[in-house]
Amino acid sequence: MKFNIALLAGDGIGPEVIDQAVKVSDAVANKFGHEITWKPALTGAAAIDAVGEPYPDETHDVCANADAVLFGAIGHPKFDNDPSAQVRPEQGLLKMRKKLGLFANVRPTFTFPSLLDKSPLKQERIEGTDLVFLRELTGGIYFGEKGRRDDGETAYDNCVYTRAEVQRLAKKGFELAMTRSKKLCCVDKANVLETSRLWRETVQAMEKDYPEVEVSYEFVDAVAMRLVQWPNEYDVLITENLFGDILTDEASVISGSMGLMPSASMGADIALFEPIHGSYPQATGLNIANPMATILSAAMMFETAFNLPEEGKAIRDAVNRALAEGIVTEDLADGGKSYGTKEVGDWLASNI
Amino acid sequence: MKFNIALLAGDGIGPEVIDQAVKVSDAVANKFGHEITWKPALTGAAAIDAVGEPYPDETHDVCANADAVLFGAIGHPKFDNDPSAQVRPEQGLLKMRKKLGLFANVRPTFTFPSLLDKSPLKQERIEGTDLVFLRELTGGIYFGEKGRRDDGETAYDNCVYTRAEVQRLAKKGFELAMTRSKKLCCVDKANVLETSRLWRETVQAMEKDYPEVEVSYEFVDAVAMRLVQWPNEYDVLITENLFGDILTDEASVISGSMGLMPSASMGADIALFEPIHGSYPQATGLNIANPMATILSAAMMFETAFNLPEEGKAIRDAVNRALAEGIVTEDLADGGKSYGTKEVGDWLASNI
Ligand SMILES: [Mg+2]
Ligand SMILES: [Mg+2]
Structure with a gap:
């Protein structure tokens, strides 16, 4: 080629x-x-x-x-x-x-057999870790309307997502999952946030187009925990901009090889x-x-x-x-x- | 008494x-x-x-x-x-x-000498960890206006903070720091979010009232990394509701003794x-x-x-x-x- x-x-x-x-x-x-x-x-x-x-x-x-x-x-x-x-x-x-x-930041975290001892995690926790985050990169609270009112005493930031934004990111996630172990985790806070509920319902509606992909839904705080406990249980994770900013950085240090990590923006x-x-x-x-x-x-x-x-x-x-x-x-x-x-x-x- | x-x-x-x-x-x-x-x-x-x-x-x-x-x-x-x-x-x-x-959720993370081996982190990383998060509990994006528009195709969540809300939380943080090692870390995303800039400027203005407290300001994604790398470098951390929800859960698993952790709400x-x-x-x-x-x-x-x-x-x-x-x-x-x-x-x- x-x-x-x-x-x-x-x-x-x-x-x-x-x-x-x-x-x-x-x-x-x-x-x-x-x-x-x-x-x-x-x-x-x-x-x-x-x-x-x-x-x-x-x-x-x-x-x-x-x-x-x-x-x-x-x-x-x-x-x-x-x-x-x-x-x-x-x-x-x-x-x-x-x-x-x-619009999609792709951030893998994987281990190198000869560098396992550089991880802050114990070897049995980190061994075999090979996960990828797809972080939405152009929407959410970082790009919403923001400002002050009440003479500067009140500040606000708006988080906004459209179904189309979620769909195009999730599509990349499903496609990536199909090339790997066919496991996809949607990370949200759907028990509290309306934008997260839109994420979840949009991904749920797409499940039928990828019948081979096993989809799970986890809250962002639970993922922040499990990334430290059992990172090797994850494969492809999709999430919105702010959650992805935090979790991809957390994930980047667990392998102990942050200086070796590649990324893509799609x-x-x-x-x-x-x-x-x-x-x-x-x-x-x-x-x-x-x-x-x-x-x-x-x-x-x-x-x-x-x-x-x-x-x-x-x-x-x-x-x-x-x-x-x-x-x-x-x-x-x-x-x-x-x-x-x-x-x-x-x-x-x-x-x- | x-x-x-x-x-x-x-x-x-x-x-x-x-x-x-x-x-x-x-x-x-x-x-x-x-x-x-x-x-x-x-x-x-x-x-x-x-x-x-x-x-x-x-x-x-x-x-x-x-x-x-x-x-x-x-x-x-x-x-x-x-x-x-x-x-x-x-x-x-x-x-x-x-x-x-x-309005303040107090979440300590500390280690027990005889349980160090239960941590997912290597012993030298977790040893001596003794930190406390103060998470704001009644404001921010969880309680802001939320909903849908465009026939449900667009979802939004508003994050709002007032200076008074930040002050009362930060005051608890400064007071707690004074009873400990006098180190306070304000966790925000002030390079992107207006609410975070309000948090940072409010805490900065309070520094003069607590001249003995050494205050640092770190971005939420950097803290998510350093909590896994060197948790024992932190002491008191203050932060807003959503960041605190994620980071306190992340912190709770690093000691490996989550089932033993107390908390307070003040x-x-x-x-x-x-x-x-x-x-x-x-x-x-x-x-x-x-x-x-x-x-x-x-x-x-x-x-x-x-x-x-x-x-x-x-x-x-x-x-x-x-x-x-x-x-x-x-x-x-x-x-x-x-x-x-x-x-x-x-x-x-x-x-x-
Ligand atoms: Mg980041
Ligand atoms: Mg939580």
Whole structure:
């Protein structure tokens, strides 16, 4: 197959880790007989410096016409330390999500056999954990009307959802569940909130279209508990924006490998893949950043955007071998021998 | 000192565990020279059966005139299994909270040296954890206007807070922090929500009244992570209703001793103390229910309502000795020798 992939390296360690993901993806394409055309485009601080805008129209055109977007990281301290800055790199992220219509944030949490001891949870609790949250990303209380009244003494935030918003997110969840163990959990607070009742009734009405998927409904506070107790009992979880913000972060730490976690943001037509870590500006150019989260984001891209599970597995297997054999950057070396960003990428590319 | 304590045993195992808390409290009063007058009153299913109402006016009078309320548990399966029931035991709880003006839910999470291995977290992560959440209980999105529009296709829930609501909760938090390690964490989402910005600015303005208290501000999703990673870094946390609902449940499982956790609900004039477990109807009358959460709720009552930390510590010390010596009900016996509800209460009372 032939793919056009928009390549948004971004800021900080972004370009270094993206380079490794390109190398590994090319190795996969080579092995499986695919052809990737990479379409680099500017974003973040790099784009502000070049054209005064963190998500320029030219970059959007590249993304909109690609089969997928692979993204590094955004953010630069020169903007953080300048409260007067009118244009900030992070605005590029919000603009990109909005213009590409990315409404579902996909956040997996899984374990690496050789890193189980890094989890804050006991081994028997975390072993075998392999779950995915689909978080609604464009609605709910974060985007509802908000403000003050009574001379500023009263504040309000409105949470609003439409049935169509729930349906398009839930559809992604059912589809993802069908490619996995066919278990879907809808996380809500339907005993109290009207928006949650809309979520629940909408998902319930969709069950008949996916008769093979076993659907459960759990309250958000119960899930916050069970994620710590028995995370390996979950598979695919769908939820609204605020609940997802809290629970995906909670889930990200239970494996103890947060620095390795990939993610995706999906729209109707396009999906973007990126590590959950940031631009780590202090490490820029030092060849010490861990490229594995970005490389695993490329694995997700093969699996999710191109429906090529074997290709994704080839990357995951190589990463697990590298971890087991100690081919790791210093963050995972526990004071022992470590490798550079580029060397880890090279090893993975030649072990695909 | 002399105390009048309203005694609401409630349903299921409530009466059995309350009996043990009374026995232990009387032993403490005896040792320290206090005089307790217990004022029993009906609530829950027991009250519905007797007078047709789960929180009768007579019960409210007893509570409103007491120095504190000690509460067992509410709930009976005959109502759960009857969808046509017009009056339910749980309504008594809501009515009681409302009529007594209980606006702050106090939820401690701490560890027992001899039960550390029950935590899903590794020992070095959970050791020394001793934190308290103060959750706002009467405002926020659970109580805001909610409904549907567009023929039911759009649902909404409004989150509303006033400065006065934040102040009265935060005041309890600052006061509690002053009796502990003088660390207070305000949990919000002030980077996105207007209600959170009101919370943050209100707490910031109160800092000058408590110059000894070191106040930090953290986002709810970051706290959901750090509670799993390093729970022992927190002390007193204050937060709004929904965030508190999620985070207190998450916190309750990290110690692995959820069945032992006490709680309190505080108003301006009165406070109520109760275990976080339920009425466990299947165990009613079998003398197998663990009374320790209720007994530890009595310890909280001495400490919080009567400002008698030594008396509270006497109870906690006795509980820790019982746990260390295996004087426990079957839920904690790991298949070994276990004791009845009454026998555990007797042992604790005679070891005060
Ligand atoms: Mg978050
Ligand atoms: Mg809860």
